Amino acid sequence: MPVPATHVLVFSLLLFSIGMLGVLTRRNAIIILMSIELMMNAANINFIAFSRQLNNLVGQVFSVFTIAVAAGEVAVGLAVVLALFRNRDTIYVDQVHIMKG
Amino acid sequence: MTASAAIFYVLASIAVLSGFMVIGSRNAIHSAIYLVLTFLSVAGIYVLLEAEFVAAVQVLVYAGGIMVLFLFVIMLVNLEDSLEDRIRLHATISGVIGLAVVGLILYVYSTGRLVAVTTPSTLCQGGNLQAVGTSLFRDYLLPFEVASILLLVAMIGAIVLARQKS
Numbered sequence: 001m002p003v004p005a006t007h008v009l010v011f012s013l014l015l016f017s018i019g020m021l022g023v024l025t026r027r028n029a030i031i032i033l034m035s036i037e038l039m040m041n042a043a044n045i046n047f048i049a050f051s052r053q054l055n056n057l058v059g060q061v062f063s064v065f066t067i068a069v070a071a072g073e074v075a076v077g078l079a080v081v082l083a084l085f086r087n088r089d090t091i092y093v094d095q096v097h098i099m100k101g
Numbered sequence: 102m103t104a105s106a107a108i109f110y111v112l113a114s115i116a117v118l119s120g121f122m123v124i125g126s127r128n129a130i131h132s133a134i135y136l137v138l139t140f141l142s143v144a145g146i147y148v149l150l151e152a153e154f155v156a157a158v159q160v161l162v163y164a165g166g167i168m169v170l171f172l173f174v175i176m177l178v179n180l181e182d183s184l185e186d187r188i189r190l191h192a193t194i195s196g197v198i199g200l201a202v203v204g205l206i207l208y209v210y211s212t213g214r215l216v217a218v219t220t221p222s223t224l225c226q227g228g229n230l231q232a233v234g235t236s237l238f239r240d241y242l243l244p245f246e247v248a249s250i251l252l253l254v255a256m257i258g259a260i261v262l263a264r265q266k267s
Contacts, residue, residue, distance in 0.1 A: 003149065011146075038139065041163075057232055067158055068252060071166065
């Protein structure tokens with residue numbers, strides 16, 4: 001057991017926190033989508049780490065599904081960003097508050 | 102500390118640092134490039150954790166497809182001011198580094214020192230690709246098909262959302 005699973009989990013926690021920081025602090029919608037990708041990667045690392053720790057292949061299979069969902073999410077998200085830019089001439093999320101209550 | 106543990110800590114440091122650069126860069130293109138670096142480091146960590154198939158999918162889907170999508174949209178909604186004054190210096194530095202990397206790879210390839218550093222028993226037989234494939238297509242066939250339908254719906258949705266209104 002070369003790398004302890006705890007260290008892998010701490011690394012995934014760091015990556016998830018970076019992604020959450022990006023979602024909460026950045027205004028650019030594209031950077032927010034990139035931060036969401038970072039968080040999904042962190043979740044994937046957790047799947048892989050537990051898959052090796054428990055000697056069970058299901059974690060790897062599930063992370064393939066996660067990657068497929070992430071690809072679809074990015075495609076739709078970037079299409080939303082494009083439609084936003086076309087209608088509003090901005091991709092900064094704080095300038096789009098028409099649905100704000 | 103064993104070699105694989107050392108490689109893990111180096112890759113994890115690279116991934117965390119470039120993750121900070123993703124959310125810290127002012128230019129969106131720099132963020133995208135640092136995101137590629139993060140994805141490649143995570144792919145290396147997948148190989149260390151004996152998940153070779155997921156590492157290959159990570160490089161193909163994330164570092165290949167998703168990043169091209171990001172870069173296209175960044176180019177389409179280019180809000181940053183131009184980088185004309187710095188592009189010559191950047192091009193020179195990138196060219197020198199790229200040529201150095203190509204030379205290094207050619208040198209290592211010509212000397213025949215390109216040997217596997219991991220245990221040959223698993224990697225030479227294709228890693229765990231067969232086991233993951235068997236599990237995917239025998240136990241998880243229905244979720245696999247549902248994922249394909251999800252991708253189809255996402256594709257149609259993206260086309261409808263991004264279509265130019267005529």
